[in-house]
Amino acid sequence: MLAATPLRMAHNLVHPAPSPAAFPFSQIAHQVITIGRDAEVYSEACPASHVYKVLSGTLRTAKLLADGRRQVGSFVFAGEWVGFDGGLTHFYAAEAVSEARLLSFARRDLERLMAEDRDAARIVEGVLCDSLAAAFERIVSLGRKSATERVASFLVDIEGRIAERSKGGFVLPMSRGDIADYLGLTIETVSRTLGDLRRRHIIQVEDAHHVRILDPSHLAVLAGEDAQRYCA
Amino acid sequence: MLAATPLRMAHNLVHPAPSPAAFPFSQIAHQVITIGRDAEVYSEACPASHVYKVLSGTLRTAKLLADGRRQVGSFVFAGEWVGFDGGLTHFYAAEAVSEARLLSFARRDLERLMAEDRDAARIVEGVLCDSLAAAFERIVSLGRKSATERVASFLVDIEGRIAERSKGGFVLPMSRGDIADYLGLTIETVSRTLGDLRRRHIIQVEDAHHVRILDPSHLAVLAGEDAQRYCA
DNA sequence: CGACCATTTGAGGAGGCTCAACGCAGGTGG
DNA sequence: CCACCTGCGTTGAGCCTCCTCAAATGGTCG
Numbered sequence A, B: 001m002l003a004a005t006p007l008r009m010a011h012n013l014v015h016p017a018p019s020p021a022a023f024p025f026s027q028i029a030h031q032v033i034t035i036g037r038d039a040e041v042y043s044e045a046c047p048a049s050h051v052y053k054v055l056s057g058t059l060r061t062a063k064l065l066a067d068g069r070r071q072v073g074s075f076v077f078a079g080e081w082v083g084f085d086g087g088l089t090h091f092y093a094a095e096a097v098s099e100a101r102l103l104s105f106a107r108r109d110l111e112r113l114m115a116e117d118r119d120a121a122r123i124v125e126g127v128l129c130d131s132l133a134a135a136f137e138r139i140v141s142l143g144r145k146s147a148t149e150r151v152a153s154f155l156v157d158i159e160g161r162i163a164e165r166s167k168g169g170f171v172l173p174m175s176r177g178d179i180a181d182y183l184g185l186t187i188e189t190v191s192r193t194l195g196d197l198r199r200r201h202i203i204q205v206e207d208a209h210h211v212r213i214l215d216p217s218h219l220a221v222l223a224g225e226d227a228q229r230y231c232a
Numbered sequence C: 001c002g003a004c005c006a007t008t009t010g011a012g013g014a015g016g017c018t019c020a021a022c023g024c025a026g027g028t029g030g
Numbered sequence D: 001c002c003a004c005c006t007g008c009g010t011t012g013a014g015c016c017t018c019c020t021c022a023a024a025t026g027g028t029c030g
Helices: A002-011 A107-116 A118-144 A145-162 A176-183 A189-200 A215-225 B004-010 B106-115 B118-144 B145-159 B176-183 B187-199 B216-223
Strands: A013-016 A031-035 A039-040 A050-064 A070-076 A093-106 A170-171 A203-207 A210-213 B013-016 B031-035 B040-042 B049-065 B070-076 B092-105 B168-171 B201-208 B209-215
Touching: A031 A050, A050 A107, A050 A176, A050 B168, A070 A176, A070 B118, A093 A107, A107 A118, A107 A203, A118 A145, A118 B070, A118 B118, A118 B176, A145 A176, A145 A189, A145 A215, A176 A189, A176 B118, A189 A203, A210 B176, B040 B049, B049 B106, B049 B176, B070 B176, B092 B106, B106 B118, B118 B145, B145 B176, B145 B187, B145 B209, B145 B216, B176 B187, B187 B201
Parallel strands: none
Antiparallel strands: A013 A031, A031 A093, A039 A093, A050 A070, A050 A093, A170 A210, A203 A210, B013 B031, B031 B092, B040 B092, B049 B070, B049 B092, B168 B209, B201 B209
């Protein structure tokens, strides 16, 4: 991987930014980069020098254990940010699930902007907050939910975040292996669980990457809602 | 729980702060509060109006599912902060594992201080960063590690964070149930796993709440180290 | 001493994993 | 154009880890 990474990085084309979008970050230096399928945006434990906003395509963040087990940390869709994992170094590696275009910002520049521009600071704080909330939700899911509940939660979550639609359904850009490593399950269990949901007419599976939710409320129940929330 | 909470909160004594510590937060309004065992500091989904620094004792953060399953989010020891979970509302409830004294700060005040004092801001950002990193580590643990690996990681982590020592070992203030809900296991599995580690002379279990690590390197191996980290 | 609680230990069962076979689509080369 | 290969997904059979249920142990406090 040490040797492979520079080669793979070489596939990633670097352009000057085309049209600064109408958001505070267009004031600071940035580049549009294109990442080929399965290429790395950054490696695990790399100095976290940059953060990225995904313009198109999908990324995953992942960490490998010594024996090859893998945990996918998150999927990152168009419009979302990635690269805020960890402090000085990245906790996860980030890779492209499908070819992706990213806006790249130096963290140094971003921090300077945040000190000057409250809007920018608030946006970044919001991103951090969302990551933290998502991480907490995952902890509950991985710690206490069954395979069916995890897959159902996953579908509900993805359905709400993914832009790419098809015939009343949506596109699942990642492989079964990616989903399994995200949910702490095996490929076979993910496949079987999706098969169950299909046979129960809760979802429709056109092909492996095109899913349609037929019974959203049933799926939400299977996803396992929290206890009612009271407040002190 | 709705009814119980105010009653339990009533146990928590509120004093004026005694001696402002020598850290930037002593400039802003704060109170020392005492939380009795198993009493709540704040509830799940409450408006996140305050954050707390633990002076003594131990807290846990936890979330309940509808059917009573529980996930413990974190343990918080003396010197650590709690209350930064989620944005406007708390994701987890926070409760005292053992009677605890806390410094309480209004978030509003803290944010004002952070805008003025870079040191304070950096400290808080560090706390957030650490929470995020800890959450990511938990995701890997819950998603991909075995019971033995989880318990071993837990012991290594706690051993490095807990101040209270006893006879070359340390004090485990929380119950087996708390540990189980933290690690995504059952009480019985936690107990059996600790028993195994004891029988293998990797740890020594004085009683349920006093543990000593006999073979730290062996325990670290069992905890399952990450793959070597390369950098692009 | 006896009630109660937390913990440990044991026996049996289930959910999800492992291993293996098969189908299918896409790419490649003869 | 077809044979072949490869990667991915699905499905099945058997097994293992961890869970469930139950009982025994031990410590604490009336």
